[in-house]
Amino acid sequence: MSFTAILRKSASTVTPLASRLVRLGQRDYHYAHFSAMKSQVNLPGKNPSFIAPFLQRFCSAATETQRPSSTESLLRVIESEIKDAQENDDSDLAEEIPEDFPFKIDDNAGQQTVILTREYEGELVKVEVHMPDFVTGEENDGDDGNDDKEQPVQSSIPLAVTVSKKSGTCLQFNCVAYADEVTIDSISIGVSESSEDQMAYDGPNFHDLDENLKKGFHKYLEIRGIKASTTNFLHEYMINKDSREYMGWLSNLKQFIEA
Numbered sequence: 256m257s258f259t260a261i262l263r264k265s266a267s268t269v270t271p272l273a274s275r276l277v278r279l280g281q282r283d284y285h286y287a288h289f290s291a292m293k294s295q296v297n298l299p300g301k302n303p304s305f306i307a308p309f310l311q312r313f314c315s316a317a318t319e320t321q322r323p324s325s326t327e328s329l330l331r332v333i334e335s336e337i338k339d340a341q342e343n344d345d346s347d348l349a350e351e352i353p354e355d356f357p358f359k360i361d362d363n364a365g366q367q368t369v370i371l372t373r374e375y376e377g378e379l380v381k382v383e384v385h386m387p388d389f390v391t392g393e394e395n396d397g398d399d400g401n402d403d404k405e406q407p408v409q410s411s412i413p414l415a416v417t418v419s420k421k422s423g424t425c426l427q428f429n430c431v432a433y434a435d436e437v438t439i440d441s442i443s444i445g446v447s448e449s450s451e452d453q454m455a456y457d458g459p460n461f462h463d464l465d466e467n468l469k470k471g472f473h474k475y476l477e478i479r480g481i482k483a484s485t486t487n488f489l490h491e492y493m494i495n496k497d498s499r500e501y502m503g504w505l506s507n508l509k510q511f512i513e514a
Contacts, residue, residue, distance in 0.1 A: 330513065364503060383414070387494055388410060428442055
């Protein structure tokens with residue numbers, strides 16, 4: 256083999272080898288450079304603990320801002336109202352029931368009314384006592400020119416009185432109890448709740464009745480326990496109940512908003 260042929264064969268062998276060495280050198284350089292960058296910035300791809308503290312802080316902040324500020328403001332107002340109501344609350348004082356109070360009292364928390372019941376000469380007398388209507392006197396602040404005839408300022412209690420006979424018929428009175436006075440607004444005659452029959456006619460307006468007839472019905476209620484001493488006690492009793500129910504209402508509101 257001539258010397259020239261040997262040189263051509265050696266060159267053909269060395270050239271591909273040199274190219275591979277160059278490519279390997281470039282690949283190792285880029286890999287080393289990328290590895291150095293990862294070690295400097297601590298990429299999370301190979302270190303998941305990098306992002307955990309950040310997520311914890313983010314979730315904590317989201318939880319703290321989850322409740323709207325308007326809700327927090329409402330809760331503060333309710334709590335302030337509860338505090339004021341507690342400071343002015345006398346409803347825990349036991350009401351002294353008068354010795355001659357003839358009714359059994361059925362008072363359930365959360366109810367608008369108190370039910371009184373008694374028996375009188377074979378009749379069942381039932382009184383539904385509603386929350387008092389408070390009068391502050393502001394209604395009479397205006398000057399209407401009638402200074403010589405001022406109307407008394409009085410709070411009142413609505414009463415629904417039912418007197419039932421054993422036969423099932425009953426008289427129903429809608430009354431209003433003021434201090435030392437009970438007024439009758441209307442009278443109707445009907446049947447017991449268990450009966451399906453109803454009497455349509457409710458009678459005339461009570462205020463249009465003859466004076467003697469009106470006095471007779473007032474006496475009819477009085478001897479069955481609807482009198483001034485009874486209603487004066489009920490007035491104080493219902494004021495205390497109104498305070499208790501208001502406190503319960505505020506507490507239920509607070510629990511609902513907080514839930």
